[in-house]
Amino acid sequence: IGAGMIFLHCVQRLLFPYFWDDFWFLLKVVRFGIQITKCKWRGEQVTVLDKFLSHAKRQPQKPFIIYEGDIYTYQDVDKRSNRVARVFLNHSSLEKGDTVALLMSNEPDFVHVWFGLAKLGCVVAFLNCNVRSNSLLHCIRTCEPKALVVDA
Numbered sequence: 001i002g003a004g005m006i007f008l009h010c011v012q013r014l015l016f017p018y019f020w021d022d023f024w025f026l027l028k029v030v031r032f033g034i035q036i037t038k039c040k041w042r043g044e045q046v047t048v049l050d051k052f053l054s055h056a057k058r059q060p061q062k063p064f065i066i067y068e069g070d071i072y073t074y075q076d077v078d079k080r081s082n083r084v085a086r087v088f089l090n091h092s093s094l095e096k097g098d099t100v101a102l103l104m105s106n107e108p109d110f111v112h113v114w115f116g117l118a119k120l121g122c123v124v125a126f127l128n129c130n131v132r133s134n135s136l137l138h139c140i141r142t143c144e145p146k147a148l149v150v151d152a
Contacts, residue, residue, distance in 0.1 A: 049118040053078070067108050077111060084116025094147060096121030101145035103127040103136075113149055 012019060039046050052074070055062075060075035072080075088094050100122045104110040117124050125143035127136070129151075140148065 047118065049115055052115065065108050065111060070108070072108055077108075077115065080112040081115035081119060084112050085119040088116065088120055088122075092147060094120060094122055097123065098146040099123045099125055099143055101125045101127050101140055101143055101148045103129055103148065104151040105129045107151065109151065117149075 036046070055064075056074035056078045060078075061073050063071045064074045064077050065072040094100065094117075100117050102110070102113060102117070102124050104113065114124055125145060127139050127143075131139060
C-alpha cells in the first residue's frame with residue numbers, strides 16, 4: 001500500500017504538477033463566495049474600498065500596485081487616496097451620492113482618484129479612455145456626472 005501511495009504521488013506530480021495549488025485556490029474562491037452570500041443575506045454592502053481598507057489595516061507594507069518598476073504599498077495608496085479625497089472635499093462642491101465621471105488611462109493615479117472619490121461617498125462612472133467624439137459625449141450625458149476627472 002505504501003509503495004502504491006508513493007507511486008500515485010509521483011504520477012500526480014508528473015501529470016498534474018499544479019493540482020494542489022489549484023485546489024487551494026479553489027477553496028479560497030469558494031470561501032470568498034460564501035462570505036459574499038452571507039453579507040447579502042444580512043443586507044450588508046461590502047465594496048471594493050471596504051476590502052481594500054481592511055487589507056491596508058492588516059498589511060500596510062505589502063505591495064498593492066507594481067507599475068513600471070515603482071511599488072505602491074497598501075499604505076501608500078491609502079495615503080494618496082486620502083489626499084485626493086481632501087482635495088475634492090476642499091476645492092469642489094461634491095457631496096455624498098454625486099456621480100463623478102473618471103476618464104483616465106491605466107496608471108496608479110486611476111486607483112488613487114477612484115478610492116479618494118469613493119471615500120467621499122461619490123459614485124464613480126468609469127469611462128473608456130479609447131472612446132472619442134460622439135460616443136464619449138453620449139457616455140458623459142448618460143451618466144450625468146457632476147464632475148469629470150481626466151488624466152494628462
